[in-house]
Amino acid sequence: MLREFVISAAVAGTALAMAPGAAADEPHGPFPGDPPGMSYEAYLSAPCYQWDRFAFGRGPGGEPLLCRWIPGQSPIGMDRPPEGVGFWVLSPKIYGVQAVGSPCPGSQAAAQSPDGLPMLCLGAAGWQPGSMHSGDWGNGNDFYPAG
Incomplete structure:
Protein backbone atom coordinates (compact mmCIF):
# COMPACT_ATOMS: atom_id res chain seq x y z
CA MET A 1 0.00 0.00 0.00
CA LEU A 2 2.81 2.41 0.89
CA ARG A 3 4.61 1.51 -2.31
CA GLU A 4 1.50 2.34 -4.41
CA PHE A 5 1.11 5.65 -2.59
CA VAL A 6 4.74 6.59 -3.23
CA ILE A 7 4.45 5.67 -6.92
CA SER A 8 1.23 7.64 -7.40
CA ALA A 9 2.74 10.65 -5.58
CA ALA A 10 5.81 10.47 -7.82
CA VAL A 11 3.65 10.31 -10.96
CA ALA A 12 1.53 13.26 -9.78
CA GLY A 13 4.64 15.27 -8.89
CA THR A 14 6.16 14.59 -12.31
CA ALA A 15 2.94 15.65 -14.04
CA LEU A 16 2.82 18.89 -12.07
CA ALA A 17 6.47 19.63 -12.75
CA MET A 18 6.00 19.11 -16.51
CA ALA A 19 2.81 21.22 -16.76
CA PRO A 20 3.27 24.77 -18.04
CA GLY A 21 3.01 27.36 -15.31
CA ALA A 22 0.16 29.83 -15.35
CA ALA A 23 1.44 33.37 -15.48
CA ALA A 24 0.03 36.80 -16.10
CA ASP A 25 0.31 38.16 -19.63
CA GLU A 26 3.81 39.40 -20.23
CA PRO A 27 4.05 42.96 -21.47
CA HIS A 28 4.72 42.85 -25.19
CA GLY A 29 6.58 45.14 -27.51
CA PRO A 30 8.12 47.22 -28.65
CA PHE A 31 6.67 46.89 -32.12
CA PRO A 32 8.55 48.28 -35.15
CA GLY A 33 7.96 52.02 -35.32
CA ASP A 34 6.75 52.44 -31.73
CA PRO A 35 7.72 55.86 -30.36
CA PRO A 36 9.56 56.29 -27.05
CA GLY A 37 7.42 56.41 -23.92
CA MET A 38 4.88 53.79 -25.09
CA SER A 39 2.90 51.95 -22.43
CA TYR A 40 2.73 48.22 -23.07
CA GLU A 41 0.29 47.64 -20.21
CA ALA A 42 -2.68 49.57 -21.64
CA TYR A 43 -6.23 48.21 -21.82
CA LEU A 44 -9.05 49.71 -23.88
CA SER A 45 -11.28 51.95 -21.69
CA ALA A 46 -9.05 51.48 -18.63
CA PRO A 47 -7.94 54.60 -16.72
CA CYS A 48 -4.70 56.31 -17.73
CA TYR A 49 -2.89 59.32 -16.36
CA GLN A 50 -0.70 60.84 -19.07
CA TRP A 51 -2.58 62.21 -22.07
CA ASP A 52 -0.62 65.36 -22.91
CA ARG A 53 2.77 63.86 -23.92
CA PHE A 54 3.99 60.30 -24.54
CA ALA A 55 0.34 59.22 -24.57
CA PHE A 56 0.48 56.15 -26.85
CA GLY A 57 0.15 52.57 -25.64
CA ARG A 58 -0.60 49.05 -26.82
CA GLY A 59 -3.29 46.71 -25.58
CA PRO A 60 -2.89 43.00 -24.83
CA GLY A 61 -3.38 42.09 -28.50
CA GLY A 62 -0.97 44.78 -29.71
CA GLU A 63 -3.74 47.18 -30.74
CA PRO A 64 -2.63 50.84 -30.78
CA LEU A 65 -4.19 52.95 -28.03
CA LEU A 66 -4.06 56.60 -26.98
CA CYS A 67 -4.58 57.98 -23.47
CA ARG A 68 -7.25 60.69 -23.68
CA TRP A 69 -9.34 62.72 -21.27
CA ILE A 70 -12.90 62.46 -22.57
CA PRO A 71 -15.61 64.73 -21.16
CA GLY A 72 -18.57 62.69 -19.95
CA GLN A 73 -16.78 59.32 -19.84
CA SER A 74 -16.36 57.90 -16.37
CA PRO A 75 -15.75 54.62 -14.58
CA ILE A 76 -18.89 52.76 -13.55
CA GLY A 77 -20.48 54.19 -10.43
CA MET A 78 -19.08 57.67 -10.86
CA ASP A 79 -20.74 60.79 -12.22
CA ARG A 80 -17.49 62.06 -13.68
CA PRO A 81 -13.87 60.96 -13.73
CA PRO A 82 -11.60 62.05 -10.90
CA GLU A 83 -9.27 64.95 -11.61
CA GLY A 84 -6.34 63.87 -13.75
CA VAL A 85 -7.79 60.58 -15.07
CA GLY A 86 -8.05 59.78 -18.76
CA PHE A 87 -9.03 56.60 -20.58
CA TRP A 88 -7.36 54.42 -23.19
CA VAL A 89 -9.08 54.77 -26.58
CA LEU A 90 -8.33 53.20 -29.96
CA SER A 91 -5.72 54.97 -32.05
Missing part, protein backbone atom coordinates in the same frame (compact mmCIF):
# COMPACT_ATOMS: atom_id res chain seq x y z
CA PRO A 92 -4.98 54.88 -35.77
CA LYS A 93 -1.84 53.01 -36.85
CA ILE A 94 1.23 54.55 -35.19
CA TYR A 95 4.12 55.69 -37.41
CA GLY A 96 6.75 56.36 -34.73
CA VAL A 97 8.37 59.76 -34.23
CA GLN A 98 7.83 62.26 -37.05
CA ALA A 99 8.70 65.92 -37.61
CA VAL A 100 5.85 68.44 -37.55
CA GLY A 101 4.78 69.26 -41.12
CA SER A 102 6.66 66.38 -42.74
CA PRO A 103 4.81 64.28 -45.37
CA CYS A 104 2.58 61.51 -44.03
CA PRO A 105 0.85 58.42 -45.48
CA GLY A 106 -2.75 59.70 -45.38
CA SER A 107 -5.76 59.58 -43.12
CA GLN A 108 -6.01 57.15 -40.22
CA ALA A 109 -2.37 57.66 -39.26
CA ALA A 110 -0.92 58.73 -35.90
CA ALA A 111 2.62 59.60 -34.81
CA GLN A 112 4.49 61.29 -32.00
CA SER A 113 6.43 64.55 -32.27
CA PRO A 114 10.07 64.57 -31.12
CA ASP A 115 8.94 66.24 -27.87
CA GLY A 116 6.25 63.60 -27.20
CA LEU A 117 3.04 65.24 -28.49
CA PRO A 118 0.52 62.97 -30.26
CA MET A 119 0.13 63.90 -33.95
CA LEU A 120 -2.28 63.13 -36.77
CA CYS A 121 -1.75 63.10 -40.52
CA LEU A 122 -3.66 66.03 -42.03
CA GLY A 123 -3.07 65.38 -45.73
CA ALA A 124 -1.22 68.24 -47.46
CA ALA A 125 -0.44 69.85 -44.06
CA GLY A 126 1.54 66.73 -43.10
CA TRP A 127 1.97 65.64 -39.48
CA GLN A 128 0.34 68.06 -37.03
CA PRO A 129 0.33 67.85 -33.21
CA GLY A 130 -3.18 67.49 -31.82
CA SER A 131 -6.04 65.03 -31.62
CA MET A 132 -9.55 64.37 -32.88
CA HIS A 133 -12.58 65.12 -30.73
CA SER A 134 -16.27 64.46 -31.27
CA GLY A 135 -17.98 67.35 -32.98
CA ASP A 136 -20.98 69.24 -31.64
CA TRP A 137 -23.77 66.91 -30.54
CA GLY A 138 -21.47 63.94 -31.16
CA ASN A 139 -21.62 64.41 -34.94
CA GLY A 140 -18.43 64.14 -36.96
CA ASN A 141 -14.96 64.86 -35.69
CA ASP A 142 -13.02 68.04 -35.04
CA PHE A 143 -9.24 68.42 -34.94
CA TYR A 144 -7.88 70.18 -31.85
CA PRO A 145 -4.27 71.38 -32.17
CA ALA A 146 -1.97 70.54 -29.26
CA GLY A 147 -0.73 73.38 -27.17
Whole structure:
Protein backbone atom coordinates (compact mmCIF):
# COMPACT_ATOMS: atom_id res chain seq x y z
CA MET A 1 0.00 0.00 0.00
CA LEU A 2 2.81 2.41 0.89
CA ARG A 3 4.61 1.51 -2.31
CA GLU A 4 1.50 2.34 -4.41
CA PHE A 5 1.11 5.65 -2.59
CA VAL A 6 4.74 6.59 -3.23
CA ILE A 7 4.45 5.67 -6.92
CA SER A 8 1.23 7.64 -7.40
CA ALA A 9 2.74 10.65 -5.58
CA ALA A 10 5.81 10.47 -7.82
CA VAL A 11 3.65 10.31 -10.96
CA ALA A 12 1.53 13.26 -9.78
CA GLY A 13 4.64 15.27 -8.89
CA THR A 14 6.16 14.59 -12.31
CA ALA A 15 2.94 15.65 -14.04
CA LEU A 16 2.82 18.89 -12.07
CA ALA A 17 6.47 19.63 -12.75
CA MET A 18 6.00 19.11 -16.51
CA ALA A 19 2.81 21.22 -16.76
CA PRO A 20 3.27 24.77 -18.04
CA GLY A 21 3.01 27.36 -15.31
CA ALA A 22 0.16 29.83 -15.35
CA ALA A 23 1.44 33.37 -15.48
CA ALA A 24 0.03 36.80 -16.10
CA ASP A 25 0.31 38.16 -19.63
CA GLU A 26 3.81 39.40 -20.23
CA PRO A 27 4.05 42.96 -21.47
CA HIS A 28 4.72 42.85 -25.19
CA GLY A 29 6.58 45.14 -27.51
CA PRO A 30 8.12 47.22 -28.65
CA PHE A 31 6.67 46.89 -32.12
CA PRO A 32 8.55 48.28 -35.15
CA GLY A 33 7.96 52.02 -35.32
CA ASP A 34 6.75 52.44 -31.73
CA PRO A 35 7.72 55.86 -30.36
CA PRO A 36 9.56 56.29 -27.05
CA GLY A 37 7.42 56.41 -23.92
CA MET A 38 4.88 53.79 -25.09
CA SER A 39 2.90 51.95 -22.43
CA TYR A 40 2.73 48.22 -23.07
CA GLU A 41 0.29 47.64 -20.21
CA ALA A 42 -2.68 49.57 -21.64
CA TYR A 43 -6.23 48.21 -21.82
CA LEU A 44 -9.05 49.71 -23.88
CA SER A 45 -11.28 51.95 -21.69
CA ALA A 46 -9.05 51.48 -18.63
CA PRO A 47 -7.94 54.60 -16.72
CA CYS A 48 -4.70 56.31 -17.73
CA TYR A 49 -2.89 59.32 -16.36
CA GLN A 50 -0.70 60.84 -19.07
CA TRP A 51 -2.58 62.21 -22.07
CA ASP A 52 -0.62 65.36 -22.91
CA ARG A 53 2.77 63.86 -23.92
CA PHE A 54 3.99 60.30 -24.54
CA ALA A 55 0.34 59.22 -24.57
CA PHE A 56 0.48 56.15 -26.85
CA GLY A 57 0.15 52.57 -25.64
CA ARG A 58 -0.60 49.05 -26.82
CA GLY A 59 -3.29 46.71 -25.58
CA PRO A 60 -2.89 43.00 -24.83
CA GLY A 61 -3.38 42.09 -28.50
CA GLY A 62 -0.97 44.78 -29.71
CA GLU A 63 -3.74 47.18 -30.74
CA PRO A 64 -2.63 50.84 -30.78
CA LEU A 65 -4.19 52.95 -28.03
CA LEU A 66 -4.06 56.60 -26.98
CA CYS A 67 -4.58 57.98 -23.47
CA ARG A 68 -7.25 60.69 -23.68
CA TRP A 69 -9.34 62.72 -21.27
CA ILE A 70 -12.90 62.46 -22.57
CA PRO A 71 -15.61 64.73 -21.16
CA GLY A 72 -18.57 62.69 -19.95
CA GLN A 73 -16.78 59.32 -19.84
CA SER A 74 -16.36 57.90 -16.37
CA PRO A 75 -15.75 54.62 -14.58
CA ILE A 76 -18.89 52.76 -13.55
CA GLY A 77 -20.48 54.19 -10.43
CA MET A 78 -19.08 57.67 -10.86
CA ASP A 79 -20.74 60.79 -12.22
CA ARG A 80 -17.49 62.06 -13.68
CA PRO A 81 -13.87 60.96 -13.73
CA PRO A 82 -11.60 62.05 -10.90
CA GLU A 83 -9.27 64.95 -11.61
CA GLY A 84 -6.34 63.87 -13.75
CA VAL A 85 -7.79 60.58 -15.07
CA GLY A 86 -8.05 59.78 -18.76
CA PHE A 87 -9.03 56.60 -20.58
CA TRP A 88 -7.36 54.42 -23.19
CA VAL A 89 -9.08 54.77 -26.58
CA LEU A 90 -8.33 53.20 -29.96
CA SER A 91 -5.72 54.97 -32.05
CA PRO A 92 -4.98 54.88 -35.77
CA LYS A 93 -1.84 53.01 -36.85
CA ILE A 94 1.23 54.55 -35.19
CA TYR A 95 4.12 55.69 -37.41
CA GLY A 96 6.75 56.36 -34.73
CA VAL A 97 8.37 59.76 -34.23
CA GLN A 98 7.83 62.26 -37.05
CA ALA A 99 8.70 65.92 -37.61
CA VAL A 100 5.85 68.44 -37.55
CA GLY A 101 4.78 69.26 -41.12
CA SER A 102 6.66 66.38 -42.74
CA PRO A 103 4.81 64.28 -45.37
CA CYS A 104 2.58 61.51 -44.03
CA PRO A 105 0.85 58.42 -45.48
CA GLY A 106 -2.75 59.70 -45.38
CA SER A 107 -5.76 59.58 -43.12
CA GLN A 108 -6.01 57.15 -40.22
CA ALA A 109 -2.37 57.66 -39.26
CA ALA A 110 -0.92 58.73 -35.90
CA ALA A 111 2.62 59.60 -34.81
CA GLN A 112 4.49 61.29 -32.00
CA SER A 113 6.43 64.55 -32.27
CA PRO A 114 10.07 64.57 -31.12
CA ASP A 115 8.94 66.24 -27.87
CA GLY A 116 6.25 63.60 -27.20
CA LEU A 117 3.04 65.24 -28.49
CA PRO A 118 0.52 62.97 -30.26
CA MET A 119 0.13 63.90 -33.95
CA LEU A 120 -2.28 63.13 -36.77
CA CYS A 121 -1.75 63.10 -40.52
CA LEU A 122 -3.66 66.03 -42.03
CA GLY A 123 -3.07 65.38 -45.73
CA ALA A 124 -1.22 68.24 -47.46
CA ALA A 125 -0.44 69.85 -44.06
CA GLY A 126 1.54 66.73 -43.10
CA TRP A 127 1.97 65.64 -39.48
CA GLN A 128 0.34 68.06 -37.03
CA PRO A 129 0.33 67.85 -33.21
CA GLY A 130 -3.18 67.49 -31.82
CA SER A 131 -6.04 65.03 -31.62
CA MET A 132 -9.55 64.37 -32.88
CA HIS A 133 -12.58 65.12 -30.73
CA SER A 134 -16.27 64.46 -31.27
CA GLY A 135 -17.98 67.35 -32.98
CA ASP A 136 -20.98 69.24 -31.64
CA TRP A 137 -23.77 66.91 -30.54
CA GLY A 138 -21.47 63.94 -31.16
CA ASN A 139 -21.62 64.41 -34.94
CA GLY A 140 -18.43 64.14 -36.96
CA ASN A 141 -14.96 64.86 -35.69
CA ASP A 142 -13.02 68.04 -35.04
CA PHE A 143 -9.24 68.42 -34.94
CA TYR A 144 -7.88 70.18 -31.85
CA PRO A 145 -4.27 71.38 -32.17
CA ALA A 146 -1.97 70.54 -29.26
CA GLY A 147 -0.73 73.38 -27.17
